[in-house]
Amino acid sequence: MTELQTPIAEREIDRSQMKVSDEIAIEINNMNKWYGTFHVLRDINLTVNRGERIVICGPSGSGKSTLIRCINALEEHQKGSIVVDGTLLSNDLKNIDKIRSEVGMVFQHFNLFPHLTILENCTLAPIWVRKIPKREAEETAMYFLEKVKIPEQALKYPGQLSGGQQQRVAIARSLCMRPRIMLFDEPTSALDPEMIKEVLDTMIQLAEEGMTMLCVTHEMGFARSVANRVIFMDQGQIVEQNEPEPFFTDPQNERTKLFLSQILGH
Amino acid sequence: MSDTHAHSVAFARDTMLPPAPPPPGETGAIRWIRENLFSSWSNGLLTIVSIYLIWSILSAILPWTLQGIWDAGSLGECRAIRDERGLSTAACWAVINERWLQILFGFYPTDNQLLASWFYSDELAAAGGLEAVFGPGSNSTARIEFIAAMKADIGNLVVFFFGYWRPLMALALLVVAVAPILYSSLPRKLLWFSLAYPFVAVFLLWGGTIWGPVSVAVGLVAAILVGRVVAAASGALLGMLAGIVAVLAIFLNPLPFADIGLFPLLPHVTGVLNAAMPIGLEAIPSDDFGGFMLAIIIGTSGIVLSLPLGIVLALGRQSSMPLIKWICVTFIEVIRGVPLIVWLFTASLLLNYFLPPGTNFDLLLRVIIMVTLFASAYLAEVVRGGLAALPKGQYEAADSLGLDYWKAMRLIVLPQALKISIPGIVNTFIGLFKDTTLVVFIGLRDPLGLTNAIRATAEWNGIYWELYIFVGLLFFVFCFFMSRYSMYLERKLQTDRR
Numbered sequence: 089m090t091e092l093q094t095p096i097a098e099r100e101i102d103r104s105q106m107k108v109s110d111e112i113a114i115e116i117n118n119m120n121k122w123y124g125t126f127h128v129l130r131d132i133n134l135t136v137n138r139g140e141r142i143v144i145c146g147p148s149g150s151g152k153s154t155l156i157r158c159i160n161a162l163e164e165h166q167k168g169s170i171v172v173d174g175t176l177l178s179n180d181l182k183n184i185d186k187i188r189s190e191v192g193m194v195f196q197h198f199n200l201f202p203h204l205t206i207l208e209n210c211t212l213a214p215i216w217v218r219k220i221p222k223r224e225a226e227e228t229a230m231y232f233l234e235k236v237k238i239p240e241q242a243l244k245y246p247g248q249l250s251g252g253q254q255q256r257v258a259i260a261r262s263l264c265m266r267p268r269i270m271l272f273d274e275p276t277s278a279l280d281p282e283m284i285k286e287v288l289d290t291m292i293q294l295a296e297e298g299m300t301m302l303c304v305t306h307e308m309g310f311a312r313s314v315a316n317r318v319i320f321m322d323q324g325q326i327v328e329q330n331e332p333e334p335f336f337t338d339p340q341n342e343r344t345k346l347f348l349s350q351i352l353g354h
Numbered sequence: 355m356s357d358t359h360a361h362s363v364a365f366a367r368d369t370m371l372p373p374a375p376p377p378p379g380e381t382g383a384i385r386w387i388r389e390n391l392f393s394s395w396s397n398g399l400l401t402i403v404s405i406y407l408i409w410s411i412l413s414a415i416l417p418w419t420l421q422g423i424w425d426a427g428s429l430g431e432c433r434a435i436r437d438e439r440g441l442s443t444a445a446c447w448a449v450i451n452e453r454w455l456q457i458l459f460g461f462y463p464t465d466n467q468l469l470a471s472w473f474y475s476d477e478l479a480a481a482g483g484l485e486a487v488f489g490p491g492s493n494s495t496a497r498i499e500f501i502a503a504m505k506a507d508i509g510n511l512v513v514f515f516f517g518y519w520r521p522l523m524a525l526a527l528l529v530v531a532v533a534p535i536l537y538s539s540l541p542r543k544l545l546w547f548s549l550a551y552p553f554v555a556v557f558l559l560w561g562g563t564i565w566g567p568v569s570v571a572v573g574l575v576a577a578i579l580v581g582r583v584v585a586a587a588s589g590a591l592l593g594m595l596a597g598i599v600a601v602l603a604i605f606l607n608p609l610p611f612a613d614i615g616l617f618p619l620l621p622h623v624t625g626v627l628n629a630a631m632p633i634g635l636e637a638i639p640s641d642d643f644g645g646f647m648l649a650i651i652i653g654t655s656g657i658v659l660s661l662p663l664g665i666v667l668a669l670g671r672q673s674s675m676p677l678i679k680w681i682c683v684t685f686i687e688v689i690r691g692v693p694l695i696v697w698l699f700t701a702s703l704l705l706n707y708f709l710p711p712g713t714n715f716d717l718l719l720r721v722i723i724m725v726t727l728f729a730s731a732y733l734a735e736v737v738r739g740g741l742a743a744l745p746k747g748q749y750e751a752a753d754s755l756g757l758d759y760w761k762a763m764r765l766i767v768l769p770q771a772l773k774i775s776i777p778g779i780v781n782t783f784i785g786l787f788k789d790t791t792l793v794v795f796i797g798l799r800d801p802l803g804l805t806n807a808i809r810a811t812a813e814w815n816g817i818y819w820e821l822y823i824f825v826g827l828l829f830f831v832f833c834f835f836m837s838r839y840s841m842y843l844e845r846k847l848q849t850d851r852r
Contacts, residue, residue, distance in 0.1 A: 195747060
């Protein structure tokens, strides 16, 4: 497990703002989901406090992406309840749109809008959902583009950017809505190795500012240095969850052990 | 002198060789011919065969076209001139020279008063003035003779520009109205004129009192305002409903309310306004419309109206609401599954059976509606292809940012889906435009129908090619423009590979 010792960031991670408060951000109770007759998520119970940084890992098909996609209703759950920021997720479209505008999401394949410039990608939702004046939305967008270190690309189109740059734009686009929770669905899986770092750096920066984050990722270095909780899922269930240190050094469940030995063993 | 330092390192160049000219025969025309026309024995053979084919086609067509006779009064005269000149073959373009106005405008009346008062003031004065010749009590035979003499005297070009100023103006303004829609570099304020254009065009083409189109326009604006106000107060759906109710209240005469005396609002308002301030042009009934003008009117209206309808149908077909979905599917399949000519016959013959007795609904309007519905069913499928080609991630990204359905469609999905569908959409438009010639079968005088009318005269009996070539060229110019424009648009919207 020597890889884990390699520092994920060249600098020391600033933990001063990383505080977990008592306030509950997301509460999932007995949530179940089926695709047709296939039971993808089984009795999920999960409480996320504000300021938590949670990494969800597990073999493919274990339901981890489906879980976080349920949180902003990209997938519908059939049983149980999800409460996000005090709003119960139901079929009411108003509630769904409210939750979606509070919860940012970053996708594996970036999903930038290819017909809009980077700046327009970032200002679209603030202007049309939040009704913020265009000029103000552009200022906010530039602020976040600077934060992800690509302000100079603002007037280009997504197709002209590298994968890493596109993913950073996608993060900036979500941040422009000033979300209180960020969901990351395998944000680095579609990237070349040298671009993974720039995206992780951006995510670390976000964590340092106290953002509540749920990340589905296989970047165990990130999990170890940034997360305060690691969740292992298999066959649609949460099998094990723990703080990163004991999770990696002393996994309890057999399947967790097997999974960790497979992804860290070479 | 050596350019290497063989004694010090293995090889290091210290002078650069100047670029040398390519060997002879490797540049210019010779190279191009060798590479493109004679790169192998079989290609060389094909080239020679193709050249022979092209030559034999052109040698048959070009003399006929270029030796064509432009000045003759009938096909007989044409043939006489041809024999006199000792030509074996010659086109008789004289028929175009004489009848091009008719092919363009059919039997749409010229503005004879304008022609007479501009070019024949002396003769008019001698005959007793405009009123005496053109007024309500004037002798119709004398009038017709006067107009015929006048037109024979001033020539087709003058008649074209002055006699047909109304359709010409409508066409010129159409270009102005369409330009800002087609080219985004033009000032956006011009779009207001594009919105007003339909009313201007109706007034110019059909004439009558100006208060008709004006009150329709004002009524529509009022209905939109009502919709907006209600929408702001109580949601988009109610707003839309309120707008529709307002349109119905303003424009239709719902039978149950007929005795209240409030309805119909519109003809009443128009009548009052016209009595107070009579401004208008000579009214021209749809029956007089014809020629290429008719094709442009039906084609343009069809294109403009069918695109939004097609988009709505495509979205409806993808809807998760089963009722809406099935209505759209049924509509598309039924309309698309039946030939256009059947729908046109339905419009001209059957529709009156289904409408309340006494309704007399303009045939041209019925045709435009049918053509629009027909094209919209095709467009719906083309647009659906574009919607399906969009990655699911785009929908998800729009959703995850909190955009509601309509905003996601308008801002994210449709701009991309329509861009993908441009070739298919323009293909449908070109088809629609050419299909307007089918209206000849229900008695409208489209350009092809007019060629029959021209052939039916004693002078031009037996002439085919020249007329069809002229009509074909007219259509080709418009269709070619549409095709080029679609390629320009595709290039312009290509943001992903720049």
